[in-house]
């Protein structure tokens with residue numbers, strides 16, 4: 417699969433995003449978000465909207481930049497390297513809220529919402545998870561019943577990122593017999609802010625990723641006009657829902673590359689100032705070898721993320737399989753790399769003042785959201801990327817005890833992966 421943009425261009429975008437996250441405005445945001453983890457980061461999102469960061473999935477004609485998945489991944493990585501929760505909030509605004517409307521919405525929905533989303537005037541969320549339904553996403557219980565020119569929506573959605581700050585919500589609901597599973601699910605976009613029939617009764621106290629908010633949304637007889645239907649009735653799952661998840665999994669992979677890279681950054685900084693036995697840590701072989709093994713693993717997940725993005729940009733109908741692989745490996749990697757980077761700090765790594773503790777907490781959830789690791793395995797098994805193929809991509813169990821040169825050269829692994837074919 418050839419690259420559609422150059423590595424130089426991707427790096428330039430990543431650098432630009434990094435510079436933005438070094439400014440005073442960003443520092444103010446990060447301090448405030450970390451102290452107020454249940455607050456939707458509206459101010460900072462509105463600050464970055466004029467720079468184009470909320471219009472990445474929105475075509476130019478609706479006020480966005482219609483950016484490629486590869487560019488977007490570079491930006492998601494850049495934000496998440498600086499602040500994982502901000503990375504998630506930007507990702508939700510683009511990949512989970514704007515994308516489904518831009519890709520699957522009606523002309524009326526596009527004109528009504530997209531320009532205002534790109535400008536940061538309104539915000540969106542994407543709601544499929546329910547109290548009784550998570551991984552088995554085709555089993556949803558929320559009902560949408562036709563009532564004249566409206567649908568009447570009743571049910572709850574749980575663990576919805578950005579809902580407390582959202583003006584609109586893309587969600588799915590059952591519009592036919594439950595036994596038809598995915599074939600009786602419709603997708604909708606609806607205004608939810610200050611509407612009778614909608615409440616956000618819970619903002620959860622998360623383990624990590626301040627700068628993003630996690631909520632429960634209750635629809636209690638919400639009237640949604642028929643014009644809020646996305647795609648045809650009963651045909652929302654395989655199109656709007658599955659299509660959005662495939663797209664956003666590439667960006668979740670990029671978020672986790674950013675988180676893992678931030679763990680490497682912190683270890684590097686510490687290794688340059690801490691001395692033991694008369695040497696800087698970075699000059700002690702066991703320490704620097706361990707960091708090199710971690711860095712190789714992050715490069716591998718960056719490669720897989722870039723590959724998934726390239727397949728998406730090239731409109732490969734099987735790109736969703738590469739998205740699952742990238743998401744699986746990048747999220748397994750971010751947890752292990754963050755934990756090991758804490759070890760590379762010694763005792764100080766376990767003290768809350770140090771950023772690495774926050775990074776460990778931020779990394780833990782990648783394996784859970786947007787389809788857990790177990791669910792990605794099922795997709796990969798089904799399409800021929802089996803356990804044997806996946807094995808060399810995971811962070812090695814004994815990373816602590818491996819010499820870099822004992823691992824196969826990264827270029828060799830990349831060549832092998834490029835040869836894999838998707839089968840079913």
Ligand SMILES: Cc1cc2nc3c(=O)[nH]c(=O)nc-3n(C[C@H](O)[C@H](O)[C@H](O)COP(=O)(O)OP(=O)(O)OC[C@H]3O[C@@H](n4cnc5c(N)ncnc54)[C@H](O)[C@@H]3O)c2cc1C
Pocket residue numbers: 542543544545549550551552574575576577578622630781784785786787788789790791
């Ligand atoms: C921070 C955060 C942000 C989120 N944001 C959103 C959002 O914006 N919108 C949204 O709709 N949802 C969101 N979610 C929900 C998330 O996608 C779900 O939590 C996730 O899909 C798992 O569903 P569940 O929690 O119901 O777990 P369950 O499905 O109950 O799974 C429990 C365990 O069983 C395993 N399991 C379940 N089924 C199988 C199976 N068939 N084979 C093997 N193992 C299985 C799972 O892997 C897991 O280990 C978010 C969650 C979190 C934590």
